[in-house]
Amino acid sequence: MVRYLVHIGEVLIFPGLLFTAVIGLVTSWIDRKVTARVQMRVGPPFLQPFYDIVKYMIKETCVPAGASKFVFLAAPLFGLAAVTVASTILWRPMVWPEKSFIGDLIVVLYLLTIPAVSVVIGSFASANPIASIGGSREMKLILSYELPFILACLVPVIKTGSIEFGRILAEPMAAASPAGIIALIVAIVCMQAKLTLVPFDMPEAETELTGGAYVEYSGPPLGIFKLTRAMMLFTMPVFLITVLWGGIPLHEGAVPAVLGAVKYVGLIVITVLIRNTAPRVRIDQAMKFFWGPVTLFGVIAVIVAFIEGL
Amino acid sequence: MNELIAQSNMLLTDLSAQPMVLLIAVPLFAGIVCRFLPSKGGAVAAVIAFLTGIYAFLIAWPLFNAKAAAFSHHNWLALRLDGINGFILLATTVFSLLILIYSFGFMKGKDRQNHYYAYILWTLGASCGALLASEFILLLVFWGILGVTLYLLTGISGPEAAGAAKKAAIVIGGSDSILILGIALLWVIRHTTRMQGAPVEFGGPLSYIAFFCLATAAFAKAGAMPFHSWVPDCGEKAPASVAAFLPASLDKLLGIYFLYRTTTLFTMNSGVTTALAVIGAGTIIFAVMMALVQHDLKRLLSYHAVSQVGYMVLGISTGTPLGIAGSLFHMLNHAMYKSCLFLCAGAIEHRTGTSDLDKLGGLAKAMPVTLFSCIIASMAISGIPPLNGFASKWMIYQGIIESGRSGGVLWVVWLTAAMVGSALTLASFVKLLHASFFRQPSPEVAAAKPREVGPGMWLPMGFLALLCVAFGLRYLSPLSRFIFPAVNAPVSFTGKWFVGPATVMIAGALFGGLLLYLLGTVKKPRVCRTYIGGEYLDEVYISGSEKSTARDVEVTGVDFYQTIRDMTPFKQIYTMAQWKLFDLYEVGTHVSFFISKIFQFFHTGVLRQYISWYVIGMIILLWLMK
Numbered sequence: 001m002v003r004y005l006v007h008i009g010e011v012l013i014f015p016g017l018l019f020t021a022v023i024g025l026v027t028s029w030i031d032r033k034v035t036a037r038v039q040m041r042v043g044p045p046f047l048q049p050f051y052d053i054v055k056y057m058i059k060e061t062c063v064p065a066g067a068s069k070f071v072f073l074a075a076p077l078f079g080l081a082a083v084t085v086a087s088t089i090l091w092r093p094m095v096w097p098e099k100s101f102i103g104d105l106i107v108v109l110y111l112l113t114i115p116a117v118s119v120v121i122g123s124f125a126s127a128n129p130i131a132s133i134g135g136s137r138e139m140k141l142i143l144s145y146e147l148p149f150i151l152a153c154l155v156p157v158i159k160t161g162s163i164e165f166g167r168i169l170a171e172p173m174a175a176a177s178p179a180g181i182i183a184l185i186v187a188i189v190c191m192q193a194k195l196t197l198v199p200f201d202m203p204e205a206e207t208e209l210t211g212g213a214y215v216e217y218s219g220p221p222l223g224i225f226k227l228t229r230a231m232m233l234f235t236m237p238v239f240l241i242t243v244l245w246g247g248i249p250l251h252e253g254a255v256p257a258v259l260g261a262v263k264y265v266g267l268i269v270i271t272v273l274i275r276n277t278a279p280r281v282r283i284d285q286a287m288k289f290f291w292g293p294v295t296l297f298g299v300i301a302v303i304v305a306f307i308e309g310l
Numbered sequence: 311m312n313e314l315i316a317q318s319n320m321l322l323t324d325l326s327a328q329p330m331v332l333l334i335a336v337p338l339f340a341g342i343v344c345r346f347l348p349s350k351g352g353a354v355a356a357v358i359a360f361l362t363g364i365y366a367f368l369i370a371w372p373l374f375n376a377k378a379a380a381f382s383h384h385n386w387l388a389l390r391l392d393g394i395n396g397f398i399l400l401a402t403t404v405f406s407l408l409i410l411i412y413s414f415g416f417m418k419g420k421d422r423q424n425h426y427y428a429y430i431l432w433t434l435g436a437s438c439g440a441l442l443a444s445e446f447i448l449l450l451v452f453w454g455i456l457g458v459t460l461y462l463l464t465g466i467s468g469p470e471a472a473g474a475a476k477k478a479a480i481v482i483g484g485s486d487s488i489l490i491l492g493i494a495l496l497w498v499i500r501h502t503t504r505m506q507g508a509p510v511e512f513g514g515p516l517s518y519i520a521f522f523c524l525a526t527a528a529f530a531k532a533g534a535m536p537f538h539s540w541v542p543d544c545g546e547k548a549p550a551s552v553a554a555f556l557p558a559s560l561d562k563l564l565g566i567y568f569l570y571r572t573t574t575l576f577t578m579n580s581g582v583t584t585a586l587a588v589i590g591a592g593t594i595i596f597a598v599m600m601a602l603v604q605h606d607l608k609r610l611l612s613y614h615a616v617s618q619v620g621y622m623v624l625g626i627s628t629g630t631p632l633g634i635a636g637s638l639f640h641m642l643n644h645a646m647y648k649s650c651l652f653l654c655a656g657a658i659e660h661r662t663g664t665s666d667l668d669k670l671g672g673l674a675k676a677m678p679v680t681l682f683s684c685i686i687a688s689m690a691i692s693g694i695p696p697l698n699g700f701a702s703k704w705m706i707y708q709g710i711i712e713s714g715r716s717g718g719v720l721w722v723v724w725l726t727a728a729m730v731g732s733a734l735t736l737a738s739f740v741k742l743l744h745a746s747f748f749r750q751p752s753p754e755v756a757a758a759k760p761r762e763v764g765p766g767m768w769l770p771m772g773f774l775a776l777l778c779v780a781f782g783l784r785y786l787s788p789l790s791r792f793i794f795p796a797v798n799a800p801v802s803f804t805g806k807w808f809v810g811p812a813t814v815m816i817a818g819a820l821f822g823g824l825l826l827y828l829l830g831t832v833k834k835p836r837v838c839r840t841y842i843g844g845e846y847l848d849e850v851y852i853s854g855s856e857k858s859t860a861r862d863v864e865v866t867g868v869d870f871y872q873t874i875r876d877m878t879p880f881k882q883i884y885t886m887a888q889w890k891l892f893d894l895y896e897v898g899t900h901v902s903f904f905i906s907k908i909f910q911f912f913h914t915g916v917l918r919q920y921i922s923w924y925v926i927g928m929i930i931l932l933w934l935m936k
């Protein structure tokens with residue numbers, strides 16, 4: 001019983017929902033601020049993402065006529081739950097290495113696709129053609145990046161022969177080997193699509209689809225979606241660092257922790273820079289891009305990893 | 311004479327005391343009774359079938375618990391129960407029972423119900439026979455009966471299914487003859503037709519041919535490529551309950567069971583396992599790519615019934631206890647969610663009269679139980695944690711990684727194929743959900759005014775969907791109860807998935823999200839009309855202009871993956887698939903017609919020509935024999 005209460009505490013407060021949400025929202029503030037500075041604007045105050053979430057909560061909830069109300073409202077919750085659990089599973093070994101693991105690499109990999117799936121299902125449940133198009137693009141985007149992303153994630157599996165985070169974390173991957181570096185680059189490109197940030201934001205494409213997948217959402221459900229996105233913005237880089245870059249070992253003292261934080265900020269800066277300098281591509285271009293060159297680099301990373309293991 | 315009668319009486323009492331014999335004989339006999347009922351006696355046949363189903367389950371349950379039993383009579387009637395077939399036997403009876411319950415509602419008012427129930431019962435009896443047989447000849451007999459009942463059940467929906475039934479019968483029949491060849495070759499090697507015994511070492515072409523002959527029978531039954539082509543046709547044309555019964559559950563159970571049995575008869579080497587892995591990985595990807603572009607609900611599901619076999623074959627090909635356990639678990643899980651999906655398709659067809667995805671839509675509100683069963687089963691087949699499909703796929707992935715530890719690089723290819731196949735599966739199910747449930751209803755659906763099906767139909771669906779959740783959240787208990795005894799080696803996981811704490815966490819996180827909702831305004835949502843492009847959707851949607859009923863704004867979802875279809879390597883492959891180049895049956899038909907055309911050329915009907923052929927032939931023969 002106490003064990004379960006501890007689990008609930010972990011998932012709701014630290015390192016789960018509250019922790020991930022706060023850091024995620026702060027990260028989204030960095031993103032917005034940098035974007036604003038790039039565009040010669042002042043940018044929002046520090047607490048703006050938090051104000052936004054509160055405001056979403058007090059706005060009216062609209063459910064489109066003809067929509068499946070339960071699916072429409074439940075979809076955001078499953079996305080939020082998945083990213084929360086994924087984040088908890090990821091952070092546990094980095095905070096308390098003595099605790100047993102809940103899941104492994106494959107579990108987290110699958111959990112991290114659920115937020116995107118929940119957007120797809122939610123958009124379909126809106127019974128709006130524009131949302132349907134957005135949802136279908138999101139689904140095709142999942143298809144595109146999944147192949148190279150899996151290849152990149154297999155590099156540490158080839159190196160360690162294991163899918164356990166404990167074994168993978170023991171190996172300081174990217175810094176040490178060419179295979180790890182290539183895999184990290186591939187994974188960063190895939191992360192951009194997984195976060196549906198420019199140039200891969202065609203599921204919501206404000207200018208042509210007016211929000212696309214989110215077009216019918218308003219109030220708290222939209223707030224939950226935005227919160228989930230902010231949490232993904234935090235969790236995805238952490239996942240990359242954990243799998244390919246030695247992790248952020250909070251338990252090992254200040255220096256490794258700060259080093260991990262620097263890696264995290266570095267990834268965020270790369271993401272924000274790409275988002276502010278690239279134009280949006282079409283979905284077919286994105287698919288060709290991911291299944292073509294990016295997958296090629298993923299395959300090269302895998303081959304190099306095998307060669308290094310000889 | 312009296313002695314003979316006494317002897318046969320003794321034999322009868324001897325046989326009827328054997329639960330294994332009863333399990334085979336009673337459904338076969340009850341089937342005969344149903345078959346010869348008058349055609350108006352559909353309800354009676356249904357009751358007889360239902361009672362027989364319960365009876366079979368009541369026999370199978372203690373048999374499963376007994377774990378081991380053997381019975382042999384005159385050396386050929388040899389039945390044997392062990393860890394491998396026990397749980398499959400139980401699953402067979404459970405699925406049969408569920409299908410029979412579903413059929414009450416589904417078959418109501420349809421023609422030839424007595425035939426339908428008779429064939430179902432024969433299938434049940436013959437399946438139990440094929441599972442229990444420990445003698446290849448006996449297995450062959452039941453295997454043959456299953457081919458016949460598959461033909462009869464597929465063709466039951468009328469003349470439009472005749473082609474599909476013929477195809478199924480020819481593919482399965484052809485594989486049966488290959489099976490006979492395999493058994494004969496195995497006899498040459500082992501001098502026995504027993505299905506137990508010391509494994510055969512591979513050496514010389516004979517053993518390889520024997521193995522692949524046996525494997526071909528398993529592949530054809532389970533529907534692995536390249537012997538899959540009967541599955542999509544059968545799934546599309548046969549009644550949904552038959553599709554849920556045979557290609558979705560029973561044929562998978564039997565095929566994979568037989569493949570596993572076959573692998574236990576040989577000492578596998580890396581060449582053979584690589585060949586199996588190629589078939590497995592190829593099946594996963596090709597079939598799921600085909601599923602992506604289907605326009606028919608049942609055909610789409612059938613391609614997944616093919617694709618999922620790939621995972622099972624891949625799991626067996628790893629040769630590791632974990633991979634094999636994952637494969638068998640996946641077989642069981644697949645039977646659950648795929649039957650559930652076919653039953654959902656049946657419910658949709660029952661209410662709307664069509665399974666064409668272009669003509670469906672808007673069923674989310676009308677058929678909530680079907681919707682939720684379908685969503686759960688779709689997520690399970692796509693391997694979304696914490697559902698059962700994830701647990702078994704995760705085990706297969708680990709098995710693949712473990713098999714890579716002994717060297718080799720190909721395991722990465724298999725693993726990538728399996729994981730990407732999972733994403734593609736998700737994509738095609740997302741399309742299915744959109745096209746049939748979520749989008750605006752098509753005029754056909756609006757005219758049909760659909761409502762939820764009766765409890766006789768939604769109970770089996772809902773039950774299977776709940777099983778998918780339960781087997782996912784408690785995956786260790788079915789594993790240790792059903793699967794691990796079947797694998798003759800200790801199974802140890804290399805990954806981590808503690809689903810107990812994870813469930814608590816998921817529940818906690820969902821609760822957290824719900825808390826945010828309750829703080830907000832979700833309790834009183836306002837229902838708004840959908841507004842797009844400056845107009846209300848329902849106005850634009852129903853009619854562009856007042857006169858026409860054409861729909862201007864419509865996304866069916868059926869063409870979601872046109873992007874992939876138009877992409878360069880896939881475009882050509884899809885075109886080749888349209889020419890049925892990958893369909894062994896069609897290719898075989900063309901080849902045999904081509905050969906017969908050559909012979910037709912010689913077949914002129916002119917007697918003098920025939921005589922000259924004879925003379926030429928005789929000269930050649932004599933010259934050869936000189």
